[in-house]
Amino acid sequence: MDHFQRQDGELYAEGVALRAIADEVGTPAYVYSRATIERHFRVFDDAWEGQDHLVCYAVKASSNLAILSLLAKLGAGFDIVSIGELERVLRAGGDPAKVVFSGVGKRRDEIRRALEVGILCLNVESRAELEMISEVATSMGKRAPISMRINPDVDAGTHPYISTGLQTNKFGIPWREAREAYRLATALPSIDVMGLDCHIGSQIADAAPVVEALDRLLSLVDALQEEGISIHHLDVGGGLGITYEDETPPTPASYAAALRERLKGRSLRVVLEPGRVIMGNAGVMLTRVELVKHNGDKRFIVVDAAMNDLIRPTLYSAYHRIVPVGVPAEAQDVVDIVGPICESGDFLAQDRELPRLAADDLLAVRSAGAYGFTMASNYNSRPRPPEVLVDGEAVHVIRERESLEDLWRDEKIPWD
Ligand code: LLP
Numbered sequence: 550m551d552h553f554q555r556q557d558g559e560l561y562a563e564g565v566a567l568r569a570i571a572d573e574v575g576t577p578a579y580v581y582s583r584a585t586i587e588r589h590f591r592v593f594d595d596a597w598e599g600q601d602h603l604v605c606y607a608v609k610a611s612s613n614l615a616i617l618s619l620l621a622k623l624g625a626g627f628d629i630v631s632i633g634e635l636e637r638v639l640r641a642g643g644d645p646a647k648v649v650f651s652g653v654g655k656r657r658d659e660i661r662r663a664l665e666v667g668i669l670c671l672n673v674e675s676r677a678e679l680e681m682i683s684e685v686a687t688s689m690g691k692r693a694p695i696s697m698r699i700n701p702d703v704d705a706g707t708h709p710y711i712s713t714g715l716q717t718n719k720f721g722i723p724w725r726e727a728r729e730a731y732r733l734a735t736a737l738p739s740i741d742v743m744g745l746d747c748h749i750g751s752q753i754a755d756a757a758p759v760v761e762a763l764d765r766l767l768s769l770v771d772a773l774q775e776e777g778i779s780i781h782h783l784d785v786g787g788g789l790g791i792t793y794e795d796e797t798p799p800t801p802a803s804y805a806a807a808l809r810e811r812l813k814g815r816s817l818r819v820v821l822e823p824g825r826v827i828m829g830n831a832g833v834m835l836t837r838v839e840l841v842k843h844n845g846d847k848r849f850i851v852v853d854a855a856m857n858d859l860i861r862p863t864l865y866s867a868y869h870r871i872v873p874v875g876v877p878a879e880a881q882d883v884v885d886i887v888g889p890i891c892e893s894g895d896f897l898a899q900d901r902e903l904p905r906l907a908a909d910d911l912l913a914v915r916s917a918g919a920y921g922f923t924m925a926s927n928y929n930s931r932p933r934p935p936e937v938l939v940d941g942e943a944v945h946v947i948r949e950r951e952s953l954e955d956l957w958r959d960e961k962i963p964w965d
Contacts, residue, residue: 551830552582553915558876560913562939567835567874570944571911574935576837577854578950579922581611583619583940585831586918590623593823596805600812602819603669605649607787608634610824610919611832613936615947617641620827626669628787628822632659639666649784649820651698651748653678653719660685664693670820672698672746672784674721676730679737686739696744696784697731699724699769701762705750705788708865713750721747727769731778742778744820745770748786751825754798756807759785763811770817783812784820791829793916794868801826825919832918834859834934835874836897838910839889848884850906855888856895857928859914859921863894871897874911877904886912890929922948930956 552563560567562582570580594604605626608617612634617627618641626647627638638648648668650659655671660682663671673679673695686693700721705713713720722730727745734740749762763785770780785808790798799807812819836854843849861867871886882905886898897914906912925933932951937944 550588551585552588553585553833553913560872560874562833564942565939565944567833567913568911570937570939571835571837571874573944574937574946575950576835576911577852577858577934578835579832579917579934579936580835581616581828581832581918581936581938581947583938586616586619586827587623589827589831590620590625593801593821593826594624596801597809597819597821600809600819601817602821603647603782605647605820605822606827607822607824608638609923611828611921612637612923613938613947614641615938615945616828617643626820628824632656632662635659635663635666635668645669649696649746649822651746651822655681657681657685660693661689664689664691668694670694670696670743670782670784672696673730673734674698676722676733679730679734679740683737683740692739692741694741694743695734696742696746696782697722697727697734698746698748699727699766701747701749701765703749703758703761703765705753705758706755707750707752707788707790708867710865713748724765724769728772728776731773732776735778742780744782744784744818745773745780746784746786746820748784748788748822751788752790753788754790754796756799756804759788759804760807760811763808767811767815770815780817782818782820784822787822787824787826789823789826791825791916791919793829794870827919829916829919832916832921834914834917834921836912836914838906838908838912840908841906848882850884850886850903852886852888852897852912854897854914854934855890855929855931856892857890857926857931858888858934859897859917860924860926861920862897862899864924869897869917870915871901871903872913872915873904873906874913878906880905882906890931927951927956932956
């Protein structure tokens with residue numbers, strides 16, 4: 550459930566007309582709903598009530614300080630993948646003791662900073678990384694809390710670019726080699742084994758592969774216990790899908806129920822790393838129609854947002870619902886919604902049946918709250934759009950639109 554609803558035909562974010570926001574900040578612009586973010590977090594968190602757990606929001610989905618602050622206030626921990634994300638979390642008031650650090654290529658300076666601020670756990674993806682962490686921790690006179698990220702070799706059944714749990718992916722340690730890796734962890738200096746981790750992919754539409762991965766993890770927990778290696782927490786990653794078009798992913802409650810069924814009778818803490826399910830449907834991208842263009846039989850709606858603002862359609866063939874902000878016309882056309890960038894891949898939708906559109910019409914690209922702004926770039930020297938948070942009747946600009954000067958602020962002409 551989200552708080553983007555129509556009132557008298559006009560699309561609103563909570564109590565504010567999206568048209569009013571477009572008038573205020575211009576287009577393209579990202580708009581998030583605070584009530585939706587809070588609702589999504591609570592529903593996800595409540596599904597684990599009665600089980601020792603920690604929801605570590607995956608910062609990469611949407612990393613604006615205001616969003617992180619909001620989630621920190623709700624008690625969220627954070628799943629980070631870089632020092633940039635760590636510093637954002639700290640800057641937003643997040644608790645470092647609730648931070649897990651994922652990623653296949655952490656640098657020494659990143660590991661050092663994570664140990665300095667005292668994060669909950671480093672999710673380790675290789676023996677080489679384990680050795681590096683041990684070295685860094687020893688040089689600091691500290692102990693490093695770690696989980697090994699296990700690659701369970703199950704197919705999440707999602708887009709190949711966002712599927713991570715297969716042996717052919719670069720992620721994690723093959724599950725058959727996991728015991729060896731834990732033996733190494735206990736033998737190395739300055740390492741504290743905390744948990745076991747996996748993340749098999751994103752936009753997962755069915756709990757079954759996650760349950761399968763969990764079963765593999767649990768059999769490992771038992772095997773390790775026999776060797777005297779205790780696992781305190783189990784990190785099952787993120788990945789729960791959302792409805793973009795007509796997908797019917799499990800609800801957070803049924804997803805939790807499927808996993809909890811397997812955890813009965815065990816005293817393990819569960820860590821979860823959701824990103825998309827919290828933010829995806831809590832944000833829209835507003836864009837305005839520049840002009841309508843016909844090439845033979847094809848009808849192109851040229852808008853002022855482009856692949857640099859929202860890359861998901863072209864990168865993953867992702868579907869985003871696109872709706873007029875105003876009252877939709879009766880007549881329908883089959884159109885491509887395209888941006889002004891000089892690439893045929895610059896589209897937001899292809900062969901889409903939409904209410905008839907005209908220049909100046911305002912559109913909302915739905916489900917753009919996750920991996921929208923965070924994947925935006927300056928390609929074609931386009932300033933990145935502003936981010937706006939609606940809270941009831943209040944409109945907060947939580948990131949200004951970049952200026953033209955921002956584009957070249959850090960550049961230098963050597964002979965000037
Ligand atoms: N944990 C780890 C270790 C991850 O790699 C990811 C996402 C998550 C958690 C959060 O997954 P989520 O709950 O959001 O599915 N840019 C792509 C998605 C890439 C996901 C990368 N990892 C997209 O726009 O669909």
